[in-house]
Amino acid sequence: MIYTIYARENDMTFIMEKEVVEQKEYLSVVGFYFGEPNEADTKEYTNSLTAEFEVEHLRK
DSSP, rough: OOEEEEEGGTTEEEEEEEETTTTTTEEEEEEESSSHHHHHHHHHHTOOOOOOOOOGOOOO
16 A cells, blocks of 8 residues: 655655555555655655755856
8 A cells, every 4th residue: 555644844745655464564665755745746756765956066
């Protein structure tokens, strides 16, 4: 089961996956994005664990 958890203070949504296998429950973070939860971003960012940013001071 895939579901989201919203961290309001950071304006981030974490995509969680819960699985039950042979009497054991597993909970994994399988993605994240900035902003409130929405279905389109959840689909796009599931299994995406790295964010890419352009940093002005690193450009030459």
